[in-house]
Amino acid sequence: MSTAAVTDKRPSTLRAASLPRWTPWAIAAGSLVLGIGISMGAGLDSQIQWGLIAAVLFVLGTFGIAARVEGRRQAKDRVATSLVWVAFLLAVVPLVSLIWVTAVRGVKVLDLYFLTHSMGVVADTEPGGGIYHAIIGSLEQVGLATLIGAPIGVLTAIYLVEYGRGRLAKAVTFFVDVMTGIPSIVAGLFILSLMLIFKMQPFGFAGSLALTILMMPVVVRSTEEMLKLVPNELREASLALGVPKWRTILKVVLPTSIGGITTGVMLAVARIAGETAPVLLLVFGNPFINNNPFEGAQASLPLYIYQQFANSAGSGAAFDRAWAASLTLIAFVMILNLVARGIARWKAPKTGR
Template identity: 50%
Template sequence: MSTLTTAPPAAAPGQRPQLRTRRLPTLAALGIAVAAVVVSAALVYGTGIGGTALVVALAVVFYLAGLFLASNAVEGRRQARNRTWSALIHSAFVLALLPLVSVTWTLVSKGLERLDGNFFGTSMNNIGARDPNGGAYHAIIGTLEQVGVATLITVPLGVLCAIYIVEYGRGRFAFTIRFFVDVMTGIPSIVAGLFVLAFWILIVSPIFNDGRPGYSGFAASLALSVLMLPTIVRSTEEMLRLVPAPLREGSYALGIPKWKTILRIVLPTALPGIVTGVMLAVARAAGETAPVLLVAGGGAAINFNPFENNQSSLALYVYQQAGDASRYAPARAWAAALTLVALVLILTIAAKLLARRNRFGR
């Protein structure tokens, strides 16, 4: 039995077979980008209709249009669409990265001026407008204590609330909890500060303070807890829902109780995502100014006791120094802002490494 095979069409005499498709050279794409920037800059600055941001935006539009036309002429319409969409995705990434790079560069360039031993080892107590010294030691202590106490209060409550919603909650009560968590997500920080001021400072604290309102770092921690709670609940809830159901079913099939399944199977599996949500909440709490100003009062002296007297924070310190009339204040504000960002970054990296180590250890 013979089989018929179809031979590939032979090339015409004097022609070589086409083994590769035509490709747009990389230098051509680079030339289009340069031309787009030049045309955009000439148009914007020549007419005076905008600044650098408009130049960048128009350059992206011109680049995408030019890239599509060039690719369509050389490679065909299908490849032109693919190349244009790929360039659009990369351009969006670069545009999203530019503000982050700009903020980071501004913080580092302006904040390094006062990052010295005096800044980290002294407070603003007895520092006048003409004194170049003065640091943020008291604000760093206040931020660590306030955020630390708020985290100790909020993380157990938020994780337990999320466990109830995902694992146990059914019916109207669970729906009500989820609804109020969503509402709390949009609460402005000033409202949380006013709530703690009206309840804790003016009603509860006078009972333990001879009838006088007691402003303290602990009150600021309560206000920060109100802001952190919805973020932790929602992020933990989503992470718990991502845990595969067969893990739970396999544990139940082995006769393991539900509470132990949650503790030993579900929570460790979702731990990296839970840590990410917690660190997002911590970052937000560390950067809040209004609640600390309302219920902690701020202060220039060092206060290690979060339960008595006024206490400052890095965010409040930045706010106060930015509005100070002293010519030395802006440098302190930039240094404190850089310190706050570095502190949150260090805490986030440490928490991620700890969660990763625990996961590998199991």
């Protein structure tokens, strides 16, 4: 391993012994080699274990070497830095591997035919078929849920930040917090019980209602934070011009925060786009194309993925379709996020000259 590179021999109160720049890389390489060596010696065959041992060695090694050469304060600083790096890698590795595996397995059957055809009479065990019906279902259910949930959520946040005082505001905040914690299956059961009371068959809009319940608290929370970021001085400036409060909110507060609000709504949409449980209960699934969300069972992407896995009976064709649908869903959510970022950048308050 590396040793100290003391560049200046004169005693100085400002300059102390320091490790060369490449030290962290050297320690990382060393601990990786050592980690693999220890694991082989001990007969561990999981690569995850190798990585974790190397990570622990890296943090300990950094501290030991830095403490000997640079002193305890610098050693602590280096340990904090290395911990951040290790945490970053631990978070990124599963994410990258997930996207990689989905992409590799998903592209097998993902083509225009797959995107534009339904399963129809294709049995789950046979090759062929597509996800057009599931895409339509997802778009309609998520779209309707957003149409209901986003305005209610944004208006609730406006009430909480701009008008809410006293008990009612506290109660609303409390119930929003409670709603954030509702498991999706419970939201589904709630709508299901209503459906049973009114003796209705599964249909897309019922799923939308359950998704709305899941979406609203997320929208309220993020919008609230964004509205709180708007400086009070802007509100006062507008009020002092003789602008009524509601117009101040509409023309000054909302335009200033619209970028953040859009991002928040898009993240909420991304969240509900991947929900399976309520859709399973309320929309039921349907291999045929059903364009009407208000009548009859529909499909949706997450539900389609689940059903392909569950009903595959070991058929490779069903697995391939499930992976391709997963890839489509990830792409869908990612495109939404990109759109949200674009809107946020486009609408952000301008500072340039």
